Amino acid sequence: MSDLRVGLLGAGNIGTVHLQSTRGIDGASVVAAADVVPDNRARAEKQGVPRTYEDYTDLLAEEDLDAAIVALPPFLHAEATVAAAEAGCHVFVEKPFARTVEEGQRMLDAAEANDVSLGVDHTIRYQPEVQTLKEQYDAGRIGHVPLASIARINNGPFAAPPARQPVSGWMLDPDATGGGALMDLGVHLFDVLEHFFGELTVEYAHVDASMDLPYEDSALVVVSTEAGTQATVSAGFFQWETPPEITGYFRLEGVADTLRSEDHLPKQFMAHAAKSALENVSKRARGQEPAYFKPTYYYQAHYRALKDFLDAVAAGEEPPVNGAAGLRMVEHVQTAYEMAEGTRAAANAGANVEVTDD
Amino acid sequence: MTESPRVVGRRTDVSGPGLAGAVTDLVADCAPEMDDVLVVPDCHYAFHPSTGMVTNPDVVEALVEALASTTDVTLALPDSQWVEDAPSMLGYDALADRTGVETLALGEADTVERTVRIDDERHTVTVPKPLDEQAVVAVPTLRADPDLAAAMVTVAEAATGSRERSDVVAASAVVDPEFVLLDGTYTFTGAPHKGRFLVAGTDAPAVDRAVAPVAGLKPKAVDYLRPFGVGREAIEGLHAEDLAAELPHEQTDPNGGEQPAVMGAGYRLYAKMTGDLVPPQFSGGSDD
Known part of the structure; x- marks a missing residue:
């Protein structure tokens, strides 16, 4: 079978990650890219x-494509995805998938109308430490998990x-982004919880801003899940981030023990980078493929997410993280x-806030 | 012999009546009589005020209240070259609503060109006309990010959008604030700190000379101070050495944690050797 011909819509920062990732995926190649910024082109x-x-x-009009990657700002996701689908492309969309349900x-x-698949770049489930937790959870190593907590906090824009x-x-325009920290980061966290515990129900939510921002820079959500796990979801745009260190965690409180994502992260990112780079040099010497993006750690998740999508498309299967x-x-x-x-309105009215099913 | 300008300091709470009292005392103690003043805070970016990277708006509010009892006060808000509406995000719209103070968007004001001689060289700056014509009260924070930014940088960034040495020197000379209230409620010296102090004076270079050691810097190490003198300046009511001992003195990465270009070159070489992929922070300038 010939390579999947991929078009890259948006060649900025994250578009470049996808472009590079495609270079490491057998059976796919980026044949064209579009971006309004000349330097990105x-x-x-x-x-x-x-x-x-x-x-x-x-x-989309000029190229004969099998798939498109939409790595544009959120306000262009719907327009570009619909256009790509109408051009007959399977489409991999950056998060958040859309600004609104509509x-x-x-x-x-x-x-559906064009008989193509959609995929979404929900990466946290693909992070190595989260995949390790999933293996241990699925193997029943901590039994039932009544409580979980998950967080991701960065400096937003x-x-x-x-x-x-x-x-x-x-x-900084909520009409363009669809929201603040909860929309940008919370979607990833909900995806992880659904991946682990099945269908989610939002039970409580509160959002706030520590400055006069046009959207929330902190959000706290409580969800219940199909598996009977209650979880807190914390998302924030307020903390300075100096990569490769990032702030985020996932913690599962099981009846037999606790699983913590931090326990499975590299202890020293620089040492991890050096060790991984040497391993890849050694692989090269033996004629093997490198472990893509392993020295930079977090980019592995983007690579794995895109590979899963393109592998599914090539096999004629539904992508694991679909539209x-x-x-x-x-x-x-x-x-x-x-x-x-509703919580805010009730609190402003002096109510003792209680969320019910009504 | 010329009398050295006074620089006065005192400890303070970071908000509430304790802060308002400290500000009122310093205004009464060392602010000159002024008419129709422009209050200029450091709001160059939407950093949270608790970081010390911008002026604490609570200090500005207390100052506006203190000055408004004797003169007309306008809050002069510079454009941020980094973040549109940074003053609004920092709470200055809400502050104006609460206090009733008028605001002036400096970016929309008429400008004038002024030429200043610095070390036998002429340097021209374009500044908002109101900063040239009216009495200015500068309200800097104390930040070292890693270079010192206090009164003179706050004035220069408000007037020119620049903190280049020649712009700082020229803008400070042109605007020449009548009064400086340096906000040390929160400071940034490589890391945030709740400093709980204020420093006031009528001469911006003198205030900067006085607080440079608090930030861990000798005045002579602050390049833009040289034309104004780099001698040590005492702070009445505070010991700079004691304050300096309280503050963290950490290195600020000028790249904010982003990888320097040299690492990019090294990574690209590694990727070429191994076939690994190159993330965007390492792909700049690549011919690969």
Whole structure:
């Protein structure tokens, strides 16, 4: 079978990760990329993309593609995904899948009408330490898990000191992003919980902002799950992040013991990078493929997510993290926002807040 | 002999009546009589005020209240070159609503060109006209990120959007604040700290000379101070050495944790050897 011909819609930071990832996936290659920023197009060309376009609609009109990767800002996900689906492409969409449930449904409808698959880049479930927890949980090593907690906190659109790069205006526009920390990071966390514990129900939500921001920079959500696990979800945009160190955790409180994601992270990222790089040098010497992105640790998750999607497309199977899953996560965020609004309104009215099924 | 300008300090709470009292005392003690003043805080980025990377708006609010009893006060808010609406995100719209103080968007004001001679060289800066014409009260924070940014940098960033040495020197000379209230409620010296102090004075370079040692820097190591003198400056009511001992003095990564270019070159070489993939932070300038 010939290689899957992939079009990259958006060749910025995350688009470059997907472009590189595709280079490490057998049976797929990026044949064209589109980006409105000339430097991004130039970078894609330097990295071996044969043709680049300023406008992704021109790319879709000119190229004969099997799949498209939508790595554009959230306000373009629906438009680009529908266009790619109508061009006959299977589509891998960056998170959040959509800004609203209505947008997400439109994307699913377009995929169904054109008989193509959708996938979503929900990466945390693909992080090595989370995969280790999943193996241990699935093997029953801690028994039933009544409680879990999961968090991801970063600096959102802002930087750690000193100020040095302008923040793009769309990043601070909730109409463009669909929301704040809960939409940007919470969708990943909901995805992990559903991956582990099945269907989720949002039971309580509260969001807040530590400055006068146009959206929340902290969110706390409580969910119940099909497996009978109750979980807290914490997402934040308020903490300075200095990669490769990131702030996030997943903790499962089982009846027999506790599983903690931190226990399975590299103790020293620089030492891990050096060791992984040497391992890859050794693999090369033996004529083997490297462990892609292993020295940089977190990018492995993007590689694995895209590989799963493209492998499923090549096999004619439904992707493991499909458009319906992406839409469900957006629904959870939207439910949480509505619940938080109700919580706030009730609190403002002096009520002792209690959420019921009514 | 010219009398050295006074620099006065005191400890304070970070908010509430304790802060308001400290601000009122310092204004009464050393602020000159002023008419129609412009209050200029450091709001160069949407950093949370508890980090010390920007002025604590509670200090500005207390100052506005203290000054408003004797003169007209306008809150002069500079554009941030990094974040649109940074002053609004820091709470200055809400502050104006609470206090009734007028606000002036410096980015929308008429400008004037002024030329300053620095070390026998002429340097021209374009500054908002109100900063040139009206009495200015600068309200800097104390930050070392890693270079010192106090009164003079706050004035320069508000006036020119730049903290290049020549712009800092020229803008400080042109704007020449009548009064400086340095906010040390929260400080940043490589790491945030609840400093719980204020420093006031009528001469911006003198205030910067006085607080440089608090930030762990000798005045002569602060390049933009040289044309104004780099001698040690005492702070009445506070011991700079004691304050300095309380503060953390950590290195600030000028890249904010992002990988330097040299690592990118090394990584690309490794990737070429092994066939591994190159993440975006290492792909800059690559011809691969």
